[in-house]
Amino acid sequence: MFSRLLGMFSADMAIDLGTANTLVAVRGQGIVLNEPSVVAIAEIKDRRRVVAVGNEAKLMLGRTPGGIHAIRPLREGVIADFDVAEEMIKYFIRKVHNRRSFVSPQVIICVPTGSTAVERRAIQEAAEEEAIAAAIGAGLPVTEPTGSMVVDVGGGTTEVAVLSLGGIVYARSARIGGDTMDEAIIHYIRRNHHLLIGESTSERIKKEIGAACAPENGDGQSMEVKGRDLTQGVPKEMTISERQISEALADPVNGIVEAVKDALEDTAPELAADIIDKGIVLTGGGGQLRNLDKVLRRETGLPVVLADDPLSCVVLGTGRCLEEMETLKGLLISMH
Secondary structure, eight states, X not given: OHHHHHTTOOSOEEEEEOSSEXXXXXXXXXXXXXXXXXXXXXXXXXXXEEEEETHHHHTTTTTOOTTEEEXXXXXXXXXXXXXXXXXHHHHHHHHHHOSSOOOSOOEEEEEOTTOOHHHHHHHOSEEEEHHHHHHHHTTOOTTSSSOEEEEEEOSSOEEEEEEETTEEEEEEEESOSHHHHHHHHHHHHHXXXXXXXXXXXXXXXXXXXXXXXXXXXXTOOEEEEEEEETTTOSEEEEEEEHHHHHHHTHHHHHHHHHHHHHHHHTSOHHHHXXXXXXXXXXXXXXXXXXTHHHHHHHHHOSOEEEOSSGGGHHHHHHHHHHHTHHHHGGGOEEOO
């Protein structure tokens, strides 16, 4: 279905189909779209109709009236609702081009490293793994005879990869990401404070005071949080601190650390020496969690740097593959 869909369009494009956000880059234009991977659906007499997509649909999360549902068609890096995901991609491509018919496109869509063959065939004609694209987008020398390590923390998955000489030496996908962090915050506040909050509130907490480790002194930053009191069933407001949110995020952060340690244990000594010299590059929206680089540095003993534009690395790297297809073709996997 997707190959038929993509065959409608001719301008070469790179799509980072993410659990949290979808980014589209067009050859020669750079990134032209960055919107939430959310679709609002109206159900009328057993039929589903798309009401809104992207930014407009995200505003509806947790606020929709009966019969309308704001959903994320991707969960943990895979498509949970194929039909809705297809409608979302069609909408984004039409929004980018603002016209309907194109011929002979070259399209690269990023998928998690751990995707199965069935999952890959379901969403793209030409597939590129996310960690590889992130490494290219972050400017790592992936075609040179030296080891490069990237940790891409996305909405649904964390991709860890070691690359050298234009090839993949090691790649692993862990289903831990920004959404996992949001859920951990929701569960923590519900368990410890008997307050029920929604996904949008949890994401806002993560972005404003979220941290991978507790502050060295005191409780750090704080913010007011509104939700529903589970004991009395009425709206309630409370103050939450950075220290508390770091406790809430302990499990997902530890999962990311373990994925990185597993990669280091499975890396050849020669490449490990390169990584010791150059360190680890952190990319992805989840990579922006405060002090995540500090925690990885402490746990691995290696230099860890956050990419200049972590959220856009995947789509920028994918776009570069469109422009340098011959040089980087060893990093691409085509599905027919």
